[in-house]
Amino acid sequence: MANAGAVNVTLAAPLADLFPGAPRKLQVVAGDVGHMVDALDERWPGMRDRICDSTPAIRKHMNVFVEGRRARLATPLRPGADVYVLTAISGG
Numbered sequence: 001m002a003n004a005g006a007v008n009v010t011l012a013a014p015l016a017d018l019f020p021g022a023p024r025k026l027q028v029v030a031g032d033v034g035h036m037v038d039a040l041d042e043r044w045p046g047m048r049d050r051i052c053d054s055t056p057a058i059r060k061h062m063n064v065f066v067e068g069r070r071a072r073l074a075t076p077l078r079p080g081a082d083v084y085v086l087t088a089i090s091g092g
Contacts, residue, residue: 006027007027007080010083057073058073061088062085066081
């Protein structure tokens with residue numbers, strides 16, 4: 001059953017795999033990306049440090065997209081929004 005006011009969060013497999021029990025897809029009630037990260041960190045301590053640096057901002061090797069647009073911590077979330085927390089891919 002869907003949570004009223006929740007957003008749909010998809011975590012990158014490399015991130016979810018670091019936190020036993022963390023699903024790849026879940027719902028979180030949050031008004032902006034920063035509060036979403038806080039909610040994830042409450043469930044899986046240390047997740048904030050994987051997503052954010054100390055300034056605080058989203059780490060350079062992480063990307064958060066809300067409805068297909070790159071987001072920042074202050075980006076507002078509407079209920080039902082699709083949020084993707086992805087790791088950057090690099091190579092040569």
